[in-house]
Amino acid sequence: MQEKMQRAFLAILTLSLGTVGAAPGHVCTYYDVIKHLNVSSLDKLNAHVLPKRNWKEPLEVKTDFMLIAILSVAEKLQTATFYFMLNLEWTNTLVNWNPQDFCNISKVVLPLDTYWSPPLFILEEVSEQKSNKLEYLVVTHDGGFNAALPLQVTITCSLKILRFPFDTQTCNVSVASFLYPVTDLIMKLKRTSAEMKEISQTYFLTDGEWKFTNLSVIEYEEGMDDTRFSVITYMISMERQSILYVLNLILPTCALYLLDMAVLFGPSSLEEKVNFQIAIILGSSMLAVILNNILPTSSNKPPVIGTCLY
Structure with missing residues (x-):
């Protein structure tokens, strides 16, 4: 009799552990989380309005940069074409759910235009940006947003050719958001310049005329009068292969x-x-x-x- 009671207790315990965070017999899906967040509605204000509960506090966006390839350098046009990965992280306090209510689903992947994302500009850009259409973001249950944007950008660069073909060049990629001043949005670095340089050298793909040598980063504010904007400049140094x-x-x-x-x-x-x-x-x-x-x-x-x- 005692053995039967122990078996029954173990069976009840197993069933209870198997159904924590979900209704009995219910199989959770990502659609349940999306319905809870109500992103399928026709109201697109959540994709255009800055997600802040307190309008006096600026939203912080952390950026990360990884250079993948130096595609071309045109001395006559004074331009350079780079392929890099720009990673953005920010918090949307208006988006959250309890993972225990959805079978412990703690994150979902959604299109980039589902929610607000930082509208960034590259100051030195002279051509249209190209990407592989990987325009998605990862949303976590606590409101964390992560977007990895692969970009192919042609920028204007002042090329000094005095020591050609033994020259080294430095081109700047300045990322800014001129729609929001620093009172609304602040851009910060996720990693140090040394860490970004090490990661870029690890994943650098091209082995052509130009060799990637260094990556420096500076943060500053730019603007006129009382309106200031947050800017991050990535300085890419490269050396010509002269052989x-x-x-x-x-x-x-x-x-x-x-x-x-x-x-x-x-x-x-x-x-x-x-x-x-x-x-x-x-x-x-x-x-x-x-x-x-x-x-x-x-x-x-x-x-x-x-x-x-x-």
Whole structure:
């Protein structure tokens, strides 16, 4: 009799543990959470209004940056194209649910336009942003929002070519939200610049002409009069891989000039020297044309190699 009572008690305990946070026989789904949040309604104010309970306190948005690829650098146009991941985190105190009421579901994935998200601008951008349409966000039960945005952006960058092809360049990617002043929205860094540099170097994909060397970040406020806006600038430093220019440009140029000196002081006849000098001039002109197609059309400080070649 006592053994039967123990078995019955264990059965009741097992059933009770299996149904914690849900009604008996009910199978929870993500649709239950979405219905509770009422995001399927036609009212889209939750997607356009800044989610603050106290209008006097600014909303804090944490940002994270990871450089994935340097796609191109156009010296003539003074532009650079980067592919990077921008991660945003913020809290919406108006969105919450109790996970125990939904079989311990603590987070859902929704389209980016379901709720309000920070409207960000890249100050140096000169072309339309491109992404792989991964426009979704993760919503947790306590109102935490996380959005990872992969972006391909072409920005304007002041390229200094004095030491071409042994030059290093630094381009800025400034992220700001000019719709909300600092009294409404503040942007903060989630990681330090050293941590973001380490992560970027780990996931950096391209191995072309440009090598990613450093990433620095500064936070500041910008604006006029009493209206200030929060801005975060990511400074991407890169170094040109010069081996191809050495093999295809510098070495042939040096060989031509050395050969020119050898013929000039050699025992050849005057006619042969003149013919060879003409060939040297034609070869130098061809190298000058090639170099002219590479370098920017205008620069206050032209590259040393171009000055020497001309």
